[in-house]
Amino acid sequence: MRHPAVFAVLLLASSAVSVARAEDIAVETDNTLMLLKSVPGDTLKFVYYGPRLSDVDRRAMLDDHDPELVNYGYPVFGTTDGAPYAMQASHADGNQTLDLAVTAVRRGPDGSVDIDMHDRKYPFKVCLRYVPDRANDIIETWAEVSHSEDGPVRLHRFDSSFLPLEQGDVWVSRMHGDWASEAFLLEEPLRPGLLQIKTTDGVRNSHYARPEVMISLDGRPREDSGRVIGAALEWSGNFSLRFDTESRRVHRFFAGALAEPSHYTLAPDSVMVLPRVAYTFSSGGKGGVSRNFHRWARAGHVHGCDKPRDILLNSWEGVYLDIKEPVIEKMMADWADLGGELFVLDDGWFGVKYPRDVDNSSLGDWRTDTRKLPHGIDGLIRKARGRGLRFGLWIEPEFTNDPSELFEAHPDWVLRAAGRPLRYGRGGTQLLLDMTNPAVRSFAVNLVDSLLTAHPGIDYLKWDCNTFMLNYGSTYLADDRQTNVQFDYHRGLLDVLERVRAKYPDVVIQNCGGGGGRYNYGLMPYFDEFWVSDNTDAWQRLFIQWGASMFYPPSVMGQHVSASPSHQTGRVVPMKFRFDVAMTGRLGLEMLPSAMSGEERDFARAAIATYKELRPLMSSADLYRLHSPYGDSGVASLSYVAPGAADAVLFAYKVRHRQNMVIPRFRLAGLDRDALYSVTELNVWPGSKPRKPHGSVRSGAWLMDTGLRIDMPSEYSSAVFRISRVAGE
Ligand code: GLA
Numbered sequence: 001m002r003h004p005a006v007f008a009v010l011l012l013a014s015s016a017v018s019v020a021r022a023e024d025i026a027v028e029t030d031n032t033l034m035l036l037k038s039v040p041g042d043t044l045k046f047v048y049y050g051p052r053l054s055d056v057d058r059r060a061m062l063d064d065h066d067p068e069l070v071n072y073g074y075p076v077f078g079t080t081d082g083a084p085y086a087m088q089a090s091h092a093d094g095n096q097t098l099d100l101a102v103t104a105v106r107r108g109p110d111g112s113v114d115i116d117m118h119d120r121k122y123p124f125k126v127c128l129r130y131v132p133d134r135a136n137d138i139i140e141t142w143a144e145v146s147h148s149e150d151g152p153v154r155l156h157r158f159d160s161s162f163l164p165l166e167q168g169d170v171w172v173s174r175m176h177g178d179w180a181s182e183a184f185l186l187e188e189p190l191r192p193g194l195l196q197i198k199t200t201d202g203v204r205n206s207h208y209a210r211p212e213v214m215i216s217l218d219g220r221p222r223e224d225s226g227r228v229i230g231a232a233l234e235w236s237g238n239f240s241l242r243f244d245t246e247s248r249r250v251h252r253f254f255a256g257a258l259a260e261p262s263h264y265t266l267a268p269d270s271v272m273v274l275p276r277v278a279y280t281f282s283s284g285g286k287g288g289v290s291r292n293f294h295r296w297a298r299a300g301h302v303h304g305c306d307k308p309r310d311i312l313l314n315s316w317e318g319v320y321l322d323i324k325e326p327v328i329e330k331m332m333a334d335w336a337d338l339g340g341e342l343f344v345l346d347d348g349w350f351g352v353k354y355p356r357d358v359d360n361s362s363l364g365d366w367r368t369d370t371r372k373l374p375h376g377i378d379g380l381i382r383k384a385r386g387r388g389l390r391f392g393l394w395i396e397p398e399f400t401n402d403p404s405e406l407f408e409a410h411p412d413w414v415l416r417a418a419g420r421p422l423r424y425g426r427g428g429t430q431l432l433l434d435m436t437n438p439a440v441r442s443f444a445v446n447l448v449d450s451l452l453t454a455h456p457g458i459d460y461l462k463w464d465c466n467t468f469m470l471n472y473g474s475t476y477l478a479d480d481r482q483t484n485v486q487f488d489y490h491r492g493l494l495d496v497l498e499r500v501r502a503k504y505p506d507v508v509i510q511n512c513g514g515g516g517g518r519y520n521y522g523l524m525p526y527f528d529e530f531w532v533s534d535n536t537d538a539w540q541r542l543f544i545q546w547g548a549s550m551f552y553p554p555s556v557m558g559q560h561v562s563a564s565p566s567h568q569t570g571r572v573v574p575m576k577f578r579f580d581v582a583m584t585g586r587l588g589l590e591m592l593p594s595a596m597s598g599e600e601r602d603f604a605r606a607a608i609a610t611y612k613e614l615r616p617l618m619s620s621a622d623l624y625r626l627h628s629p630y631g632d633s634g635v636a637s638l639s640y641v642a643p644g645a646a647d648a649v650l651f652a653y654k655v656r657h658r659q660n661m662v663i664p665r666f667r668l669a670g671l672d673r674d675a676l677y678s679v680t681e682l683n684v685w686p687g688s689k690p691r692k693p694h695g696s697v698r699s700g701a702w703l704m705d706t707g708l709r710i711d712m713p714s715e716y717s718s719a720v721f722r723i724s725r726v727a728g729e
Pocket residue numbers: 316346347359394464466512513514515531533534
């Protein structure tokens with residue numbers, strides 16, 4: 001796994017600062033370039049981030065730059081120009097200023113660059129690290145802080161990265177939401193002052209604000225054109241993405257773990273590895289940025305991205321906590337009949353002394369409730385196997401309840417603020433375990449280990465997380481380290497995941513955070529997929545999935561067909577629309593299959609078979625978002641185009657409905673203009689005729705310039721068309 005050892009010890013080479021030679025520092029990818037400069041006797045300077053430059057232009061940027069536009073590479077408090085800063089620290093003797101000078105620049109064979117900066121007075125060091133992924137045009141960067149002062153240093157601000165942006169018609173696209181309404185896309189021009197995107201939830205850092213942002217440099221953001229920077233903070237804890245604009249000419253962008261309300265106390269001779277920020281740049285609009293991130297995700301930044309995802313039935317919305325063995329077995333039988341591949345038993349299966357009948361007990365007591373499942377988990381696994389299904393299980397390893405046997409045995413394992421009554425989350429009883437404590441971390445690792453050892457037939461785990469950090473204190477951390485609890489919780493969580501993955505690289509693990517509350521690139525290297533939202537209403541999912549797709553490949557997004565009326569919104573949506581929406585990601589079902597009519601079942605069976613055919617294409621394809629549901633056209637559409645443009649699939653939906661409304665044409669993108677493509681409608685409702693232009697052949701140029709006219713007569717009309725290059729063309 002690529003996360004550096006989080007508790008590593010560093011020996012500072014030397015605290016004496018020798019003045020570095022002037023050095024141009026270039027971090028390059030196939031299409032982008034980041035330029036920094038270390039000037040003798042001076043601090044690090046940031047010069048440029050954008051498309052690759054010719055040698056002439058690069059030289060000019062470095063030698064002849066506009067001094068107003070060249071910034072500190074990593075501004076710190078106390079000695080730089082008084083402008084907003086990325087780091088502030090109080091030294092062991094109380095001095096609250098930093099003064100960093102470059103002491104070494106190291107280049108790796110992979111194009112990575114490490115820049116060591118030492119304080120001129122104190123044995124305090126910041127190493128800025130840059131790692132390019134050349135092919136995917138991503139540059140990851142972060143800072144590592146260490147010191148060998150006489151006592152601890154307190155860090156009051158510790159951003160991972162700083163990026164100055166020239167002012168102009170700059171816009172910010174970000175995702176904001178709530179439970180069951182995650183990742184709602186917001187776009188606004190950047191103005192002077194402070195725009196801070198942050199979360200203080202403590203555990204699930206992306207229910208509300210998300211830790212990713214796009215910055216459009218050429219005015220109102222567009223999907224297919226304009227220069228856009230994308231930034232994703234790889235961190236599951238509280239974060240801050242901050243645009244701080246005081247002076248004219250530049251916006252200052254900072255990304256990192258949120259330091260407020262407490263400082264971090266850093267012991268001598270230890271390293272604080274700050275979370276990575278992944279940047280990309282594209283001249284091809286937001287779509288270009290998304291495609292870079294999707295490819296990078298598939299290159300290893302989402303776990304197991306090379307494997308196809310099973311089509312699953314999750315028990316939650318079908319039975320909730322009311323698990324009964326015969327009902328579950330019937331669900332599995334029906335699911336196998338529809339062509340399903342995996343059955344996931346959600347919450348409610350565990351708890352012996354305190355059975356999990358309501359969501360207010362039992363977390364931590366991961367023993368099967370044999371009242372509900374007399375033949376245990378193994379009995380279910382046998383039944384699943386007998387039907388040709390794989391089997392998955394829900395867990396929530398970071399939590400317990402009061403009451404639970406775990407809490408009775410280890411009341412000191414939960415986070416708690418000394419001298420304060422406990423504050424409870426979900427169910428009025430849920431408590432967060434203290435992942436700063438190695439014994440608790442081992443408990444979480446052993447939980448997974450013992451489940452997978454006792455039941456080797458478990459192929460999939462849904463790892464949930466359903467409450468905030470409410471008690472800011474740890475009985476494990478020393479009194480003078482209490483303020484480290486938020487940051488160290490997440491380092492502890494990474495340690496747990498690292499150990500789980502070291503032993504179980506092949507078990508599929510879903511990241512769930514009370515819906516879409518916790519997917520981020522800090523965690524996704526350990527998870528195969530994420531649950532996008534507890535809201536499975538297909539219409540609202542169009543908006544939520546659109547927002548999620550800005551940074552994440554849809555093939556790792558859990559998208560389930562659920563009952564109508566929707567349990568969340570009450571909306572009544574036809575089965576076809578529900579499938580057409582869910583099939584753009586990792587398809588699943590979240591309802592009792594027995595609640596479907598015969599016709600719905602026939603459709604579902606055929607749609608699942610179709611999805612199996614499309615899955616290889618969609619898990620490696622480039623996503624082109626065509627019509628935004630957030631826009632004014634009344635429709636939404638997106639397409640997936642295979643590498644080499646031999647194959648594509650178009651999904652189109654009516655998101656608003658009124659009599660005689662004009663439906664725009666669906667113009668594709670990313671095809672080969674000169675090739676001929678056959679156009680085939682998929683997911684046709686039983687007994688209906690395919691719509692025009694089903695069965696026709698069109699050129700790539702026509703499909704992209706003129707586009708398909710698709711009949712969408714009624715509310716919740718939707719369509720899926722496969723666009724395949726005609727053999728021999
Ligand atoms: C969270 C998840 C749901 C379900 C429940 C179970 O809300 O997002 O999918 O697993 O927990 O309690």
